[in-house]
Amino acid sequence: MVCRIACVAIAFILTHSGFQAAQQVRRLPSKPTSASQSQTDTTWQQRERAICQIRNFAERVLSFQDTRTKALTLARLADLLWPCDEPFARDLFLKAIDLSTTKKEGSAVNSKAVTALTGLRREVISRIARRDPALAQRLTEADTDGEDQSINALDRMQTNFAIANVRQYVLRPTSVRPTSDVGRGDVGRSLRHVLAASRVTLQRRSSSQRALPQNYGTTRG
Incomplete structure (x- = not known):
């Protein structure tokens, strides 16, 4: 490999x-x-x-x-491709999110595995927020619906804070935005x-x- x-x-x-x-x-x-x-x-x-x-x-x-390597690499490639091919990049982001979702079928999930997936999901959502804050917000809110409590209150607060920072960045004039490789x-x-x-x-x-x-x-x- x-x-x-x-x-x-x-x-x-x-x-x-x-x-x-x-x-x-x-x-x-x-x-x-x-x-x-x-x-x-x-x-x-x-x-x-x-x-x-x-x-x-x-x-x-x-x-x-x-799983972690797969999800984060897909998210990074999606971030990289976003300016060139947004539909394909969005699909990669969603695949990365699926990989970080706790599966509830069968026996109970190990608590350490849930914690790892929660952190991984937060990382992916934070990267999505850089490109599509609205999608990141919907994904965060979806974690609070129904029985899925894989993201606790602190995690949601941290993710919302990251999304808020991105929204503030998007509203800033282009001339004062920091440059990056992408x-x-x-x-x-x-x-x-x-x-x-x-x-x-x-x-x-x-x-x-x-x-x-x-x-x-x-x-x-």
Whole structure:
């Protein structure tokens, strides 16, 4: 798994220049010459190809065994893709939310597992709030309805506080907003950070699994 992610990371790094070039399209003359038009076409082709590769990587993430790694990576990729492909990014966010939802079928869920999923869900919702505060608010309110009490009062307060901060940020003038890698369109750099974080997590998980007894997991369903 680690090797596969490393290979994908290399592919994305190689396409980084395509994203940077795509950002230069806006600065082309209003009446482009044939040469500049050709450059515009090339940069957009590179951009679309790189976005397609990110989508393919998102599909591979779904095969990850570690729930936390899978959910957070999907959320980060969704955040990354939002300016380029909002519908697909929204779908990734919802998949990440599903992964962080406590399943009530069958026997009672372990309290530690509930706590871990609660924290994971809060992280995903906080990232969603950066892109769609209204959706994040609905997800938070949904946790208070019915019998689902996986998010307690303190967790809800912290999540609402994060959403409020995002709403305040959205209302601020663009000129005073802090810049970020994604905001500047430096998608390649942001993606490398995502892949690096995922690779480190998987390496640690692989190391811990090698330390387990050989018959560990043979009786698991």
